[in-house]
Amino acid sequence: MRSRIYTIISGHFKSWYRSKSSIFWTIAFPLLLIVLFGAIFGSGSTKFDLYLQNQDLSANTPTYFSQGYITVLNNTGAFNLHVVPAEQPDPLTYVKNDAQLHNRGQRLLVIPLGFNATVMSGKNATIQLYMDQSDQASASLAGIVHSVTVSYAAAIAKAPNHLILQQVGIVTKNIRYIDFFIPGVIGMTLLTTGVFGAVNTNGSYRELKIIKKLATTPLSKIEWILGMVGYQMILATISLVVILFFGYAIFGVTATIDIYTVGLVVAASLLFPGIGMVLANFVKEAESADAAANAITFPMMFLGGTFWPRETLPDIMKIIANFMPLTYVNDGLRYALIYAEPAQALTNTLIALGLASFFIVLGSVLMNWKEE
Template identity: 30%
Template sequence: MKAYLQLTLSQLRFFVRNRQVLFFTLFMPLFFMIMLGSFLGKGTDVDLSGSLIDQDNSSASAVMVEALLGNSALKLKKTGDLDSSLEELKHGDQKLVVVIPKNYGTAVEQKGADSSKAHLLQVYFDQTNQMSSSIGVQVVGQVADGVSKKLTNYVPIVGIEPVGVQSLDLRYIDFLVPGILAMMIMSNNLNGVAGQIASWRERGVLRRMQSTPLTASTFIAAQITARLILSVIQSLIVLLVGALIFGTQMNGAWWLIFLIIVMGTLTFMSLGFIIAGVAKTPESAGPIAGILSFPLMFLGGVFFPVSSMPEFLQPIVKSIPITQLSTALRQVMNVGAGIGELWPQLGMLAIWLVVCFVISTFTFKWE
């Protein structure tokens, strides 16, 4: 236990004293967040203005009209001219056009039994404005779901077309901060572990440790503990800066954030140990880690939504660990999701963690 504590403290002191490590592991993510947040995130509330067109004019559609117009997030104006509304949408003068189709009332009375799409609200949106359209479609969907539950005693029959992504009335900075957090966890543990372990092996540090009574499990446990402490502290700093400077939201539980950070740290540490075992020198460990982390940083939903990427690429992107990490963090921070909603992301991270850990046990070597 004494050796474990001493190794953990010495590793933490190494992080604090090494200015280059501090710069790339903490100040660089903060720089990205502050710069992008200042230009794109602060004061750029999502505009959900548009038109509402009731083509049915029934008592059922009147209930939906009242609900949509009464929603504080939406800024819809009722009109009867679909063509002119769509023209304004194409020119960027509106963000959404919501249409209640004909025979909507009949479909509602039949409780969705009609096979036609008369019970679906049509939501036209500007494809060039991904954030407004995604959030707008989601808000309309929430209103429709509320009306549907009232009509059917909480059995949904009213939907929207198309189905929206899970978003709320958020700014870009609220989307960005969880992504920066995921990027920092990946960089600290994948790049950091790979470079440090490879360097220690070349300098003979690991060989000298192996010749002492120190066990491999104690050494690895100290590494894991130190990096977990570092990841938690740095994550708190990023969240604090985001909250104080930009007023970012935290709608979920802090213990879930901590759990996700721990799983992400362990997963990318295991990847780092694999790279350190494969790389023959520290000079080769850095490029190998960079080849993996650099594209992951841009493909993993750190700066841009995965939904904005080409459809053929999305299944691949959604399977990589940083996407699961950034998505889970956003689900908790932005949406307030509980652990029940996070099982796909946590399950994928657990699979990556187990697989990478098993591989790292075979690739790790002291010399």
């Protein structure tokens, strides 16, 4: 049995490395994406990025003093201000995700609800500045914001201490967009090689009567599927190693390969071929199966957190993304490889393994080995 599975794996692998287009889609294309996206979103700015949430609104319009403060901040020319909607209940998470996507520093200034009333009542009003003390720009940025605050307080009440700037330290891990993107590319590669691999192999092998021929030998359906999964694991490992090495060499992305990464590679090697096998069962012709695979993989790529954080998606899309298996592989890979958050990595790994078991079993049951 072992020799038969080994033969299946070796046959797939030889076919893979002898096909230029397979090498391109598995290795070169993801690297090309990394270079492109790294170049597009990696450009810096001479101004400081600062997220601003003005909670002090009246009939959806900033109150007089809060708007005045923002205008003064803007007039310094030192900031690129990015508005966080006032109704956003968790502005820090919002900033974290948006900053990763746009490769910005995670700094947030919050003008609290009641700011205007407090200033008018002559009491001290507090503005909160959230930033990572390890952020290289923190000292100068905090200095400018402090100066603006003192000047504004002096201007409106002739009392420089009337406005208090409260600095709150946060740990941002200094995640850049490229750090966010690389696990996404790995997830995307596992998705496409797995789904297309299973769809194309099963579709074309069926058309070429190779599966029919194999079904007349002592090879069992389970051995065939194990061979295909084993081959996917080898491809997944190659993709992971090449992409991480490339990310480190070109963009200095450092990643931690741990047990969760291994678990996720195993899960992806079962999950995506499983989905491919389910598809191949419903769409018999190789060409149509290819179209069906595209229809499945593209939405997953765009909504499953490959290119940008899911939190930035519209609410309905967020809900849809929760049903996409790639979401959990991407999140798991990010938590394991980059964020080093084992609890989150474990949760996503377990969900991915659960989905993998479901799809590989369903795919195996549905796959026609005999002709009927």
